[in-house]
Amino acid sequence: MARKTYLVSEGKSSGQLVIIVERKEDWASYFPSEDVVSAQEYLEQSRNNEFGKRVQVINLCRNYKYLGHGYYCSLLAEARGHKVIPSVKTISELTRKSLYGLALDDLEKTLEKALSNHQYLSTEGFTLRLYFGRTDMEPLQDIARQLFEAFPCPILLVEFRKADGWQIAGVKSGALHKLRESQEDQFANALDGFSRKIWRVPRSRRVARYDLAILHDPDETLPPSNAKALESFVRVGRSMGIDVELIEKKDYARLAEYDALLIRETTSVDNHTYRFAKKAESEGLVVMDDPTSILRCTNKVYLTDLLRSNKLAMPASEILYKDNPQELEQVGERLGFPLVLKIPDGCFSRGVIKVENQEQLLKATDELFEHSVLLLAQEFLYTDYDWRIGILNRKPIFACQYFMSKGHWQIFNHKAMGAEVIGECRTLAVHEAPRAVVELAVKTANLIGDGLYGVDLKQVGDRVVVIEVNDNPNLDAGIEDAYLQDDLYTLVLEEFVRRLELKRRGQAW
Template identity: 50%
Template sequence: MAEHVLLVEQAADWKSGFPRLPVVTARDYLAGGDYSAHKQLRVINLCRGYRYLSIGYYCSLLAEARGHKVIPTVRTIQDLSSRDIYSLSTEELNAQVQKALGRRKAGLVPTAYELTIVFGHCGLKEFEPLARQIFETFRCPILRVEFRLQGTWRIGAIKALPIGGLTAEQETEFFNALEWYLSQRWRQPRARLTYKYDLAILHDPNEELPPSDPKALQQFVRAGKALGVNVELIQRKDYGRLAEYDALLIRETTQIGHHTFRFAKKADSEGMAVIDDPDSILRCTNKVYLAELLEANRIPRPKTMILRRENLLEAEAVIAYPIVVKIPEGSFSRGVFKAADRTELQRIAARLFKESDLILAQEYLYTEFDWRIGILGRQPLYACKYFMTQSHWQIVRHDGQGHHEEGRFETVAIDQVPAAVVKTALKAANLIGSGLYGVDLKVTERGPVVIEVNDNPSLDAGVEDKVLGEGLYRAIIGELVARLDRRRAASR
């Protein structure tokens, strides 16, 4: 197999006159096969679009899960999805924009100018340095950037462009730039650093099922004081003040395309220590990504299939009924359904496919309780048993009227948890990163299996802290402090 592949949405997107290169359709790549096993693959995602939960989005998502080096990454896709997000990264570029456009003669560029950038090249010598900087910030194969004169020249809009949107002249530039790009080593941008000790905790006092209740939030405040950290509770309206702090702890349910992700992204761009970091949110909130990641790394899990509309009924050949069907993004047992037969499977899938091009089918494994192992900084922190609600198959039961019922719990000391459960949880969490995660597992006849990894696990007073007490909160704040200390030491 080639060291790199180019993904297109339809075979016809790669025109007959284009160079002979290893081109693969998105459908074939998503199906896995040899691509899942190839660990050293470089993937150029040239799908028609990267809208959230689209085929283009999933190609980058699963490429990352398989350990492939992909462009654009899911994080870049999210950066480009909203002006509110990408504007966080364009401020530093605007000085270069003014330098490049400000010297042009009056009248040549009245108030707006457009530039098409392919792999960091634009074909105009005077703009090449700017094009390279924009590409280094937003590593996407083809970008169309609009500059606007608003007192000074600034980036007004930036978006990914499909290969079908190029002119014949731009196609020639594209292939020249592609050849150059494939000859380069893969590099990641460096993170920025800051060195203060003020912690912001993002929460929503009106959230129905928050990851931390008010008593737990106050425990964080007290633990912070004990460690010499100023802890303040902030809300969505405090977005403009975020840079005043040096660390962020998110205690509001995280979602993509949501202000929680914007907070994480801004905190990370400011060089703050942050839990949950943007990459952890991206990786954990989508169950399709997690399924592929666990499969690629041979982590035990229930039988699982990633389904598209055209292969929906293939699930019957792999997974016996009842089949658990999941929307890629959900929390607290929401967006998870059980299909008893084909009719229910088709009915549930029809509804879910309106929200996502891919959904998840999973083997139904009933157990009296699920294990939740809390992992912090690649070490086990706490353990709980969450029992199923009465006469129901989930730990949280939603009635469709906005009400919910939770099963009972039992908090367990880490050294009392079966070693195989802890070991499996650590393997799964360490694939995501070094933040704070809650790994859900079931113990079956074939051993522990991972159901999912949560980036924003529940931490409620009297539940998850029942064994460690205040030590739970001190450990989490201590991890943020340790990160800041390491950064300060590294800067000396």
């Protein structure tokens, strides 16, 4: 058998690569390398060993079963401060689909498109081998990369099954000693490519006090922060000694590189933003929005119950159940027409319908019950504008008036010809907003938590009511920052620094 090429990383001056094999004969098909050690040799190394301070460990043991050689090598690598793949966390996640299944949801949505007109389309299933996130099946390369980012493991076996559509039926680690000759070639090339990348940006060159990641989607139509606002976060952060980096959905596996995460992409419990928040929290990052705030704010039914139980003012509201259609006959009489119907987790005025009579009510509920078994019905209160009070760590930081879209009863008119039309905005100093509005906003946000929120309220005469609490409030250049300008970004970043300093001292914030 011809020996396979393996090129040692050119970045040796900035770190050491260690490749662990369970038995030395597992490496027999490759050129000998001083980087390769047996599992026993690695386990017997003392903590202060010749590998140096910056070590990348690639664990190629035959399996990673609990308390086996592979498991202990990754465990000990982490204890020694070495960067290792797979990590103990990845090993644990790959043991049960209940742990890794959530990370596959978004990938499965793109499978059908990736596999259309492909040779595997006529089969019922197949298994794909990935080597450091690389595959020779070009249509699946992007999915392969995302799988490696979610589960950094040298060899992954991904099982695809076709039911109503293509699905990922399972993901597990593969073994080096089981590779055929053609597969060994692919593995060697992928390992070479991976080893050349790992020292590309030595962390020792970083001089910032803290590293903050901002999750955003450059293609989002209505993002929580526009491009200029994101630029301001980066610029202001630099002046404060904070290295602010914009990341995207594809950077999920890199979260542990940062000290904190700020989400500037529309959040939802059923998409990747919630997974980012959960992972950031589990990795010990300071994160806004935190997972609890996302859960509480994205559901209007929860908020309605919260306001009601705490006796805070809101529009007269009722919860409608798909399985209780008789209630639809009386809700109009109790709330009066017109009234507003809402899907619990809608955002940016989507999933919100105003109905003028019983006929429109029945038609609208038929439509909305297709998306949710619960709906919220509220009395209709028309005002020229809504108040938005920004709250950070239980204190108000900005006040905005969002005017209704021209000729429409909402701020966002999604049915406008040509594009979504947004009403005008006016930003004030907090002390210029009515005291009753600000006080009710703070009381409401404090029921959610101590993060960053935008509380929407309506004022009709002396009556002030809460419409909703947004866990991911807009911070747009030219709108929310119109009064404070750079100070708005400074306030947010200072709160991150405060929490990070307390965390460093082992104190709660």
